[in-house]
Amino acid sequence: MAYRRLLGYVRPYWFVFLLSVLGYAIYAASSTAFAHVMKLLVDSIQEGMDEKRLFFPLLVVGIFALRGLGTFMGTYFMAHVARQLVHFMRLDLFKRFLVLPARFYDQNSSGHLVSRLTFNVEQVTGAATNAITVVVREGLFVIGLMGYLLWVNWKLALVFVAVAPLIGIVVRFASQRFRKISRRIQNSMGDVTHVASEAISGYRVVRSFGGTDFEYQRFLDASEYNRRQAMKMALTKAINTPVVQLLVAGALGVLVWLALSPDLMGEMTPGEFIAFLTAASLMAKPLRQLTEINNTVQRGLAAAQDVFQYIDLPAEPDLGQQQLGRAQGELEFRDVSFRYGADQPLALKSVSLHAKPGEMIALVGRSGSGKSTLASLIPRFYEIEQGQILLDGIPTQELTLSSLRAQIALVNQQVTLFNASLAENIAYGIAHPDPAKIRAAAEAAYVSEFADQLPQGLETLVGDNGVLLSGGQRQRIAIARAIMKDAPILILDEATSALDTESERYIQRALEHVMQGRTTFVIAHRLSTIEKADRILVVAEGQIVEAGTHAELLALKGHYAQLHQMQFHEPITAQS
Template sequence: MDQTSSWALYRRLLTYVKPLWKGFALSLLGYAIYAASSTWIADMMRRLVDGIQNPSSDFRYLLPLFIIGMFALRGVGTFLGTYCMDYVARKVVHELRVDVFRNMLKLPGRFFDQHSSGHLLSRVTYHVEQVTGAATKALTVIMQEGLFVIGLTSYLLWTNWRLTLVFLAITPLIGLVVNFAGRRFRRLSRRIQRSVGEVTHVASEVLTGYRVVRTHGAEEHEYQRFRAVSEYNRQQSMKEALTRAVSAPVIQTLVAVALAFLVWLAMAPGLIREMTPGQFVAFITAAAMMAKPVKSLSEINGMIQKGLAAAQELFDILDRPKESDQGSYDPGRVQGRVRFEHVGFRYEEDGQQVLEDIDFDVEPGEMIALVGRSGSGKSTLINLLPRFYHPSEGRLLLDGVPVEDYSLAALRRQLSLVNQQVTLFNASIADNIAYGIDHPDREAIVAAAKAAYADEFISRLPQGYDTLIGDNGLMLSGGQRQRLAIARAIFRDAPILILDEATSALDTESERFIQKALETVCQERTTFVIAHRLSTIEKADRIMVLDHGRLIESGTHRELLALDGAYAALHRIQFNEERVEA
């Protein structure tokens, strides 16, 4: 990335600082006090040498007071600058982190299809911390040491401007070293950030699926996979450390060479005659003091480049187009009439056709079952309803209004969804059932749980509905988790209910309870059921059979069996399998 884009990134970061200008101004004042008082150390040497040569009674008392005042001011300036800058920087990082997370929540479904959760997680954790480095320590050093360098340079120019210009002649060489190191830091930082995403991704996969890993005896395989991505991260980090370790001493050596040349020049008889011994000592002291802040400024370049590389990826998320929400129609509660009008869908414009010419109507209160082999397009078809995806061809209407005309909030308020993969949160059972509601009605929660036949096992838990269920409900069985998800859908009380393999994780007894519950819940609701076990959908008003993205059969259970087509073939296969298992 070139310097222009680096400045553009920093300017954008500074937009987060603008509302905090008072704290920033106090910090700047503090660092100005620090720089001024630190520069007086050189002037103190002038006073000390000149005072020794021309002693006086006033000098004996004034110089100690001068020293105390100088260091007291330096302490006040350091505190004011550091604390206020940390306040501003942490506030900036907080706002940036929540902005990134908020934007992630509004990105379209395809973004999450294309990015692993591990990589996204690293952006709101590791990447933001890298920006923290650039916004806290880096900015603190730049302000503190930068003003100190300005103060020392001003003092040198005031003392002897000719010698100062000689000393500053080394600046372009230092600039070249810093520029080279900076570009290398940026390149390596991008690699390190990607590798951290890989480390997080692999660790997240393995820790989440540890049962599968152990069942297949793949511990060694996963260990080697994790070791490989971690080793790549280590290698890139060492390259970064090498760059930092080489650049700092090179810059220090250049400063030392300039200082040595300066001393040699300053001791020329002609120059010494123009300066008092105190001025000469003060000049050399100020020049020598320049080495530390220059070293600090050169070392901080790596942290700045890491922060800018991280900021670039964070801003990439912030700049991505949000989920399309151009509709404004909000009817309150819909009747539940759904129309698929010659709908086609591709994940990519030039990709494979996933759905092709899907055309059917659903009346309010109907139960529609979608069946077919894996990959036939059932879940994709259902995902068009809440606008997780948009049709590539045709259109989808709800109560006669295209779904694109609805606001997203209004559209999704009409839907209750129970996915094949149940998602629960590390909160209480009551909070999971009433998810998204700040102050839910306790009686409604209990009623929803009873309707889903979940109250029985909830009441046996230590704290009942207030029991924390762990990460994704790890304290519950698969059937219990599924019943909680169904209770959540019942509590939502939406006019359209979507059940995507909602009974897939239930045992026979639980499934029987759920089927009874669903018969009640589905009344006066438009219901879409995706089911693998055909025995669960025999009472559906219509069963639709999909194959390779096309709707090939439609009718009741009896009608499709009489048709003796694809549905009848699937039914025979399952019936024979169930009989063999029995």
């Protein structure tokens, strides 16, 4: 089944594939012809035909030239087909990763996913390149040799036919074990990648908290398991090959013993007998390679099945049909409830709110209260359990995801930057951006303040996830990206959390500018940043428990007043 699906990737290149098969057919025919040359040579020596002295050297050179041509055609064209197969399979897998729902990423580590995209797909290369090459080339060679043996003496050739079922049993047993172990190796490689990526990306935490030995032990355990599985694979392969060779050698031994019988020799000339033995002995090498390549085939098939499993995962639901131009920005939650899993408690419970176009709404509350969950439902990163979310009076489920998300600019607490220039990060997702608009967005977010000090200005590379920048600088770039998008709805999830006091003052000015005319949701722990909000919603245990302006909520002396008291007065009380 997996191989049949792999062949679907080959179908567009059927002509190139046929050229490869033709090349291997030439290789098999010329290699088989060598046994017949031995017959002609021995018979010529017996007959003393000196006039053929030049003929045989030229014939041998011609056979090897044809063999070389066939090898080149088969290897090159098969590699072309195989690399196309792996290339498009990798693209299909990556394309699927780009559209899988957020729940999928909640449940799978990035290390395992990257391992599948790199290691597992590359394993398919072995099955698609090396395996197909050997199977076609050596398979045609075996067929050619078997046909020649049957033509020379079909009775003696039946000896090899009798051995075939035994070889088949050995190969089948090895195949099952190869595939089983291959799956373990692929999963263990995911563990190795996962542990390594965590330790490398979090090296500051690892060293600060003395986790070097712990991470080394984790990596050692993962790598050791991978090594043990690889050795099981090597053991199976090491046993499989000699057993097949022994069966072939036994068949050759029986062949020689029977060949001495006058009844079986029949009318064979010495040249035909030598040619028969030559062809029979040539059979050993391709049979050995065919059994050895079984390891690669099974490893590739196990990898292909794993890759197809992910390619077949359903994309995030996008059933909406309606396209929306630029929205006014009116957003309404109607009795919305949501949970992260069937076995999880409700993260939001019957939440209702109505945001008018251009209104700034702040969401505050303790950690885990549901603030970020509420914001993540607006761009439909998750599907709600009950209720409705409406944009300009249209249920968001009726809008296409691309149309909905085009209305939203998002700035997270954890800023994601790409290993590109500052300008490319600011204009991310925009085809052919206007340099003047990039510059304007950079100035509005105060990115120019530090970018102009860099050697290449906005064209300076930021490094892996902005590693060359400070937290405040990375946050400013994320805000500049939101300004550049110019969306009617703005979501700021702890957008100023990584900024020092001076940077925060600059960013607050930039945000006041960018929020004009936009419906803005601000999630903040620092209450000083949202005092000017049109409305402040206090979220507790998945519900909106208070709503009003800063002054109104302080006057209520409820949840918001307690949060304000904790932030602005507890430190003083503790010192007194």
